[in-house]
Amino acid sequence: MSGIVTNTQVTLVQLDNYGPWTVTPSPRREVDLQTLQSRLYADLSQAIGMRDGYTFFTRFDNMVAVTNGLDLEDHARIQESIRNRYPVTVSLSIGTGATPADALVEATAAIQDEGSAQDADRSELLLGQPVPESERSDDDVQIAHFDVVDATGKYTDELDAFSSFIHIEQGYAELMKHMHVAHDSLSFFVGGDNIIAVCPGLSEDDYAEAVEHVRETAGVDLRVGVGTGASPHDAGMGAKHALELAREDETDVEGDLH
Amino acid sequence: MSGIVTNTQVTLVQLDNYGPWTVTPSPRREVDLQTLQSRLYADLSQAIGMRDGYTFFTRFDNMVAVTNGLDLEDHARIQESIRNRYPVTVSLSIGTGATPADALVEATAAIQDEGSAQDADRSELLLGQPVPESERSDDDVQIAHFDVVDATGKYTDELDAFSSFIHIEQGYAELMKHMHVAHDSLSFFVGGDNIIAVCPGLSEDDYAEAVEHVRETAGVDLRVGVGTGASPHDAGMGAKHALELAREDETDVEGDLH
């Protein structure tokens, strides 16, 4: 690890008793479920993003957000707004910790303590405590933006669309496992050929090794830009600019790293 | 294979020159890209769903729809509506064939023939021909709805949210590859613990073997309901009802199969 100590605040968003709802009184039209899920995600992404947080769709019924900068009141407002506009409600659980994986363990445990995700009596939980404003710092969040090298030339324009997708997907499947086990990081597919990972203070070597791991196990070439900041947006924008640099210089890893 | 001969019509939806757009003039806020992508998907899902088609988000910049029942005019209208409401445009390419994989190969080839996905001069293609109305039949589409057995009890309520997600994701990664290679099928994660596969006329044994494959390679228990129909919605709703039956009877595979 590098000298940076991060302090990631994650929020687990869990749809309340959603499984049973999807088949009550009989199975609901799939296109409506798809629309509901993706719009709910879009709304969370905007609402949390207005305060510089990031939201990942993950499983859609369980989403993960990085929320450094959002306090309990912000969370409550978002929860209320969902209730007012959707036929489903959400529980929110905040966890904090030096590694994103730890923070999410904490957030999940708190929500599990209150009952099952499919418990009809357990709804709209609002749990956990955000990082106090006084303890926030510019090193709190580290974001790595991974991108497949020349995905257009190697996959999109070459293979049929599903075969391309399989390559990207297998690259993601390998990276997500590796970053979790080896680096306590949470990696999310964000569309196209892009994966965003929320990491503790990792070093250049850590990233180089992760890129190498995916090349070996899935045969997919990645490069990565890394950024650090007080909020996910600040860190993420740093990561994007670092990635642009990596593209120009044709390097594997860029960013303000040790 | 069973005696059914399907006639799947797929549409490849490709965002035109989207990669460059995301970084022009400089990298765009990730939350806005996430919102744009998920809303565009939601709109396609509704528009295509109004005519009984299914849309899958896939990579978001390349989406796959099953569009039996939509003609060229329907496609043109959807394309125009996107242009009128989004800062990006889409190309649409229709492919048909006895297997979904073949249909998508055809659709992709047609689009690749016209230039690169990142070609600034190549936009709003509308390619291919739908299945003629006179040739449509009740066996045209087979949909399999896969679901993890007791995901709530085994994962969601037990493990931390990312570890749960890893299990689901690895199950998906295995299933998607297997169904493609072994059965010319296209499998899509649709949220929660659900995967929807578009298949040619597969047999009960084919499905049983796929479930077994995922159990062995990823350690994830699936069950599956299968439906057949003239449209994705008809087939998909049949699959959902069959899945409910499989839940009740605690079987692995249900549906009107041979």
Added chain:
Amino acid sequence: MSGIVTNTQVTLVQLDNYGPWTVTPSPRREVDLQTLQSRLYADLSQAIGMRDGYTFFTRFDNMVAVTNGLDLEDHARIQESIRNRYPVTVSLSIGTGATPADALVEATAAIQDEGSAQDADRSELLLGQPVPESERSDDDVQIAHFDVVDATGKYTDELDAFSSFIHIEQGYAELMKHMHVAHDSLSFFVGGDNIIAVCPGLSEDDYAEAVEHVRETAGVDLRVGVGTGASPHDAGMGAKHALELAREDETDVEGDLH
């Protein structure tokens, strides 16, 4: 009246028991109500528009759509989709008639017969019968697109934004009353300085007189393009092209009129 006999099919969309919902258990955040209402309207506009219908937001809790071309099944699907994605439901009532005003009288009466708009037990009505496919013709819908002459130069760039709005609004208030009383037409503000009226087969003189009426009573200069077609979209697009012509030729009324 001109020789054209229209056959307008209107659908009254009424939110079920919406007033009480907005204050249960206590008043809901206004911004959420605004978002809910405008998105519900947007979804109806798209869903109905995919089949060439027009939807007007009217009061938002009671919306009016012109639905020539949509059958009962289309209506049922839209109703179901709202139920699946919103915390509120809608009742739909179809009316038909030679004049749009008559058609809406019929649609409203049918819904009122079933109980009050704020009756908790009255929900998701689906009433009335569409124009049979065999009786549809190219003269069924007449749409007039009214537009303020040089609104930018006279109002938007000249007055403060509220004073501009007052002028437009007073022009609309006069036009809507006049077209209803004198011509059995339904006129809707559609944003900017535009008003769309659904009319029976009116003559050029009728429109000239309406324009004159608004000039005298509200001091607002309008011009209007008129179109006729089998669907609202066909008629409306004809009206838009006629309006472009009126702009070019600086005339008050254009269109295929008698």
Added chain:
Amino acid sequence: MSGIVTNTQVTLVQLDNYGPWTVTPSPRREVDLQTLQSRLYADLSQAIGMRDGYTFFTRFDNMVAVTNGLDLEDHARIQESIRNRYPVTVSLSIGTGATPADALVEATAAIQDEGSAQDADRSELLLGQPVPESERSDDDVQIAHFDVVDATGKYTDELDAFSSFIHIEQGYAELMKHMHVAHDSLSFFVGGDNIIAVCPGLSEDDYAEAVEHVRETAGVDLRVGVGTGASPHDAGMGAKHALELAREDETDVEGDLH
């Protein structure tokens, strides 16, 4: 006037060069324009609402927001988010003043100084200065929530839907003019039978007289709840609770007034 001195901050939202865009290269489908406009409004309502502001759709191409509590950075972020997700852009102009009408005059003048609303070279203006954080107070915003007495019984359940709408609309047309001329207030129809007015510190008599004016000129019975607060949301929620009180007590005006 009462002793309260308000300090309303309004933001004029103007779509850049929107008129020409709607007809380039030829008239765009009306349903797409309707969807675009109402979704853009919904997004602004949520984004501004997340920071306790209110947005009114007004003409859709020119919207008015009350933004006490939003600084320049918040405005810039919203502007950027629209650019990233819509085919159109917006200019934003902030005005402040003791009366809402004055504040909007200031905001409009600033935007007009930079060119025409239909000037292709004038886009994404961000003008004006918010109320400094240090000068904000609990009396800055006064909101009045007007509501028609028994609209369901008198109109919705009695008349045809358009005749009901005419009554509500005429009530609104009278109130908006009166409140502007007599009380420097900005009144907006917000759906159903509701009108929200942004007012300077008016007295109980002022409101009683406005209600009386609408009764006489339009024959529509209103009641009104009034609230005051540091933000539109605080004032508006106060107004809603006061309106509930007025409903219970069957009074015309309620609120913390002098």
